[in-house]
Amino acid sequence: MNDDELRKAWQARHPGTSAEPSPEELQRLVAREGTDDERLEILDRALSSSRGSRDLELLRAISQAGRLDQPRRWWRSTAPLALAASVLLVTVGVLLRRDVAREETRATPADGSPVLVAPATDAHVTDPVNFVWQAVPGARSYRVELLSDAGTLVTSIETPDTTARSALAGVARADSSYRWVVVALLPEGVEVASRPRRVTLKAP
Amino acid sequence: MAPADAGSAALDALIARCADKVRMVGRAHRLDPAEVDEVFQEVRIRVWTAVASSERIADLPASYVYRTAESAALDFIRRRRARRDDATDSIDQGRDIEDARVHAPEQFEARELGDAIELALADLVVSRRAVVRMYLAGYGSGEIGALMGWTEPRARNLVYRGLADLREALSRRGVGPEGMQ
Known part of the structure; x- marks a missing residue:
């Protein structure tokens, strides 16, 4: 079975009867509160029942939309990182080029092999x-x-x-x-x- | 336009934009647009109650609306669960009757396979099981990563490993590439 067939079959299953997470647990999950293990356990229970899945999706969609609706804040928070990464990449690139160019003249490399x-x-x-x-x-x-x-x-x-x-x-x-x-x-x-x-x- | 009207129009526009975004995010996962409407109706009331000044309403950031929406959605879920708990018996009885009368044999077969997958999922450790459930529910690795606060490659890797575990568990239960055997 490929992934699509697995999905279709699983979605056609009888609705689960396991205990769905409370609304507060679902809120902690979408707010990324708690450890990964705790949140995965909540996620597992939520997706075991159709009711939990539906409730989770409502909270997830609101949370995700809120994150997506902050492009300027996102840019401001990541711009310094992006700039630093660009400078680092350029520096590494220049150093690598110099390294290649100097191959014939540099001193004995760290591994002690002949140059x-x-x-x-x-x-x-x-x-x-x-x-x-x-x-x-x-x-x-x-x-x-x-x-x-x-x-x-x-x-x-x-x-x-x-x-x-x-x-x-x-x-x-x-x-x-x-x-x-x-x-x-x-x-x-x-x-x-x-x-x-x-x-x-x-x-x- | 009077200041109160201007504030109201600005709030309506902001709420409509936020609600549209939520509907867009949830569309792929069958989020009921009526649920979103109900939540954002409540958001509008809460914002007007909390922020009396129309000038302040006009300056509200979208993040405030989303936070209010999260809170309103929680109350909405609580109310819905309370209603459903009252009606659980009749809903389940209705579903059984529907199963018996309407569903064709191939749908029963599909359900049987789905139930086998659900049983096989029990063999997986919780951390992988949850991720696989999310994937089977139709979420992509990017969405899984966004929910869990992981990078997409990390989520993709966990999905990949979880699916391998699931196929192994299915195989042990006699469910191979061609389905039930």
Whole structure:
């Protein structure tokens, strides 16, 4: 049964005989007084009987109409919040953009992974390629990995420096895109990888 | 126009606007327009009694009218319940006779299914049951949220989970996607 069929069937049931809430209880319900649990219990009883449902609807409609009939007050009360939210969104947006723009120059991120410097994201490079990244505190050496789009390792170079010059001819195809990552090799076998960056090898 | 007439006209316009809004809100849920009329007739009397000055009446905010309407509606409900309590036996007897004579077999079937749903609702915890009842009564998640002071997504989520519980309870009672089995 879909929701509509459920509704129709339920509305066709025999009228309930359970104790309906008092008018005062219904008033507390629509005035949002009391805890959720208390009000849900009143609501449950109200909707169990046709009399309670009818009484509730009268009070609910008046209360809801009163709320809807206060657009200016609503605007005044929410305008500061809306303004604050807009300022916050703009600020976050600007910061995010700066964050992206500074990706190549910012310091070591909080997770301690290597920060890639060059080639830039989506750069088209010619062979041989100079890979550059920022040092990671405590790293004994680094491993540069070149991966195909499918994630297969194409080649890797290990170096104690923060640069590596790699001849890709013979291992990578021209006009194909790859991803490169730098893995910092830390004491006790700990490895921390950078975020991958896409690079395309141009034909010579 | 005399000041008293001007105050009366302003009050009539304000009350008519508020009553229209209430009727509009309640229309989807079969709120009887006659009930609204009766309540707002009482509102008019109460406002005139409470606010003697026509100048003050002309400046009344709508919120005052709605608060008065809530109070008038409570008294209206009390009076109606008192009348209904006096007439309960005859109403129920009349309903039984109507059931036997008028309702077609398919309507009995629909009622049987409705009663099965009502029984299955008893399996739900109160918090979900109330929300599901409201949904089954035709209220949308926005209206449920407005009544309970919740956000619409929260109300929608509770409806969704409650309906899942209800379908499970119905299934345990042999009521599947095709209805009674």
